[in-house]
Amino acid sequence: MPRTIMLIPIGSGVGVTSVSLGMVRALERQGVAVNFFKPIAQPRSGDVGPERSTATLRNASALNPPEPFAMKYAENLISSSRTSELLENIVERFRQGTKESDVIIVEGLVPTDKHQFANEINYSIAKALGAEMVFVTHPNNDTSQQLKERIEIAVSSFGGKNNQRIAGCIINKVGAPSDESEQYRPDLTEMFEGAHDSLNSNLEVLQMFSKSPLPILGCIPWSSELIAPRVVDLATHLHAKILNKGDLNTRRLQRVTFCARSIPNMLEHFKAGSMLVTSGDRSDVIIAACLAVMNGMKIGCLLLTGDYTPEAEVMKLCARAMESGLPILLINSNTWQTAQRLQNFNMEIPVDDIERIEKVQEYIAGHVDKHWLKTLTGDSSLSRRLSPPAFRYHLTELARKNSQRIVLPEGEEPRTIQAALICAQRGIAKPVLLGNPEEIHRVATQQGIVLTDDVEIINPDDVIEDYVAPMVELRKSKGLTEVVAREQLRDTVVLGTMMLAEGEVSGLVSGALNTTANTIRPALQLIKTAPGANLVSSIFFMLLPDQVLVYGDCAINPDPSAEQLADIAIQSADSAIAFGIDPKVAMISYSTGTSGVGSDVDKVREATKIAQQRRPDLLIDGPLQYDAAVMENVAKSKAPDSPVAGKATVFIFPDLNTGNTTYKAVQRSANLISIGPMLQGMRKPVNDLSRGALVDDIVYTIALTAIQATQAMDKAIANV
Incomplete structure (x- = not known):
């Protein structure tokens, strides 16, 4: 009921x-x-929509x-x-x-x-x-x-x-x-x-x-933080003229500062997220604000009063600041009137502000x-599927149980710094940023955040020598010398991987700046595969509006054999179980059942049999076309006897070309969040990011990595 x-x-x-x-x-x-x-x-007053x-x-x-x-x-x-x-x-x-x-x-x-x-x-x-x-x-x-x-x-x-x-x-x-x-x-x-x-x-x-x-x-x-409006919301409220659009639709305002004093007395108020309000004829304030922006300070916006449009020469001087995304607005009211109008701003969440919602x-x-x-x-009788909010919550709750030390080699990257602070504050992990401490704090200040002691910062220059000998030992069969090891360790991804190999951290997350190859290559050389794993593969968690699906392999293996494809299916099903998803594994092909012939579909058919034999406890079926795997009405006609068709939660693609193309097509066309790639089969967890990753993407990837680290430790203890 x-x-x-x-x-x-x-x-x-x-x-x-x-x-x-x-x-x-x-x-x-x-x-x-x-x-x-x-x-x-x-x-409410002023509402005209639904x-x-x-x-x-x-x-x-x-x-x-x-x-x-x-x-x-x-x-x-x-x-x-x-x-x-x-x-x-x-x-x-x-x-x-x-x-x-x-x-x-x-x-x-x-x-x-x-x-x-x-x-x-x-x-x-x-x-x-x-x-x-x-x-x-x-x-x-x-x-x-x-x-x-x-x-x-x-x-x-x-x-x-x-x-x-x-x-x-x-x-x-x-x-x-x-x-x-x-x-x-x-x-x-x-x-x-x-x-x-x-x-x-x-x-x-x-x-x-x-x-x-x-x-x-x-x-x-x-x-x-929950009341911070977008610049566009205040621009609409004030009926402002847009002199420079910049990041009008995405920047948020944390404070309002009226710039009525001399420049030296105003500089301390030039902060990230500030709306700086000044008369349009105060060229000194405008130029000073733009200089701050060009030096990395993410000022929210400039609001110019009095209907004074800055002179063309001033706007030319500010061109680089405007190109970096600084919104500049112009209104016809004076300072006093502007303050009054701001106080009448409706603080309720706009229905289209999805981020704030x-x-x-x-x-x-x-x-x-x-x-x-x-x-x-507790007594619900209706069927349940793991929704994206439930999955994200499940991730953070699992990660909190064993707060793992996760190294972030791209420690000076702004999104990574923000994600590290969030993870520390929420108890998701103990983040370790690799980078110059002064530069990390400078970037943090520009983002309007203050790093706490819960975020550990390690200067690579201080620790490189500690890992030269261990790295030479790990790679001695390849003839690695101290000189070459020392040079390679200047790459913070390699340094972070060595920290992981030595057991000083529990996992590594990189890729906001580095390519997938640069993130994974050191791990394959220094961490190696887990006992019993024949290969390293990857999955993406695809957060559809009402459930979470698993896609594999979309990042690592270009053209797996039938044996390898079966391994990927089993690894992906086990990962789904570990993260609270009931695995119904669909082996994807261009043909369903016995309707098609050819080497590609034969490979999928053979991989399905191998996987079923190795793991009879899992629901695995194929070959299945994507529509037969995901749509119940199609499944009834194409695969009526399949225990997976129409209900699949884990999708195994026949090769990297198909997997990578499908995941990106679904992600971009449906405008949904994907988390990954999460690597499977590594002795210790290393995970890659997209270079376009958002802060939340990094946070949840860190959570995934922390959970993998805990699971790896639990397996090691169980096998002792």
Whole structure:
């Protein structure tokens, strides 16, 4: 029987939509079929498009929530004493739109001056849907006693403490900033340089765990990163003219600085993520900001006021800064008017800001009580597939269990530095950056981040000599000399590989700058294959909207024999199991079953038989065409007796040409995330990155590597 959870906001500004997003993600992490329903749309001032919560989830996930009823329609029925008709319609739409769901998150109305009936109708909807109620609130500047009383008053309107349908409450925005009068500020003012920056720590909220009349199911700290808007959002709000587009759609703003002083007194405020606001005729500020950009400082944008377009000579001097991506905006208001307009900026997440939606979902999901979540999903009877959020969460949770030391040879590369800090902060791994410490800290500062002591930095010049003799010993059969070894160790990938060979780190991740060959060659020479492994192969984890598939081999073996193809299939199935994916292995070919002939399809047919004989415990079938492997309706006609066709989760391609082309075609055409290549068959884990890897790609590859390291250690212990 599906479970329905209704989130009911206690007052305005509690962030109920963000909590809804996080709850959906938290349940996706559990691998359950979750859906969302906002019964009645509640447009904010200025909204002209579809209902915000529903549209946000549609854009950012594979969910297709039912359409909410228009507020005007609901108001008309309520005012004409036809509330029961409204509730019947809500129940009908709810049931039709959420049939295949384990858990449904329902978002209630926010009580406002315009919608004073919100609590009454929320309670009626909860009862009509048979929903368990979770109240959402924020501390504002209440003491724990005041917050307790506020929750009690709210509970009394929903049947009181004895109502068994009240599950608990979630406290959001703990520690949110307040102004001089100690009032909570849901606007951009906390971004203003020099504004009152003391945060209401809400330490008393911690006392709520003993005082609260309800179980506290989540306590979500305030995070300024979650409110960082894109430059394009502020440009739209200000109706700004774009003088230079640059990274308008992707750069985020962490702070706002009004440049009214002389240049020497302003330089300390030129920081990564800053919106620098100055009059358009302040050529000195414009040029100084552009110089900072050309020296690596990733300033958010320049906002020029007064409708003063900079002179052509000034823009020419700034050409290189603009080419690097610096957005430059022009507005006609003065500084005072601009400050007022910024304070009126809507801080809610735009429905098309997928990156920010993802951050909010992951952050809030991480602060919802896990034990309570398990009570929602423990008795689920519907079939489950490992969704991308569930897979990513599974990765990080597995990696955290044994925080492994992972070396990152490209230690001066900006994305790698950011990923190292994230991994250290989240406990995914103990990252080791190889590079010049001064350069690493300089690059970090330009990215607007501060490296903590949890990120280890090793200067290669200080340690190269420690690995010359061990490397000569490892390669003595190849005639390696000390001179050549010392020269090769100047390559940080080789140095990192030697650290791995010597057992000083547990894994290596490279490839943001280096080619696949440069990453893998030292590993093949110095690490070698694992006991019992006949070859090294690779897989990609393909994160489709509603499940994760495994593709192999797409990076290493150009034209494997039937024996090698069987090895790749078995390695890939074992990797799938290790990462929580139920392996149904499809051996891909241009022909299904016995319908085709030729050396290529014969190789796949033979490889299938070998793999089945070696591992009868695995579901392996082939040859199968891709459509027969993945589509149930095609499988019924082409391979009706196959245990794999139409349900495949692991796809083994006949050669590198097919595998690499297919993975890139699927990745780019479907605009989905792929993690890998993850190498299989190595004695110790070494993993390659795409040179176009995003920071998140690097983080999850580090997590994969850490998990592989733990599994390798467990196998070694078991074999002793």
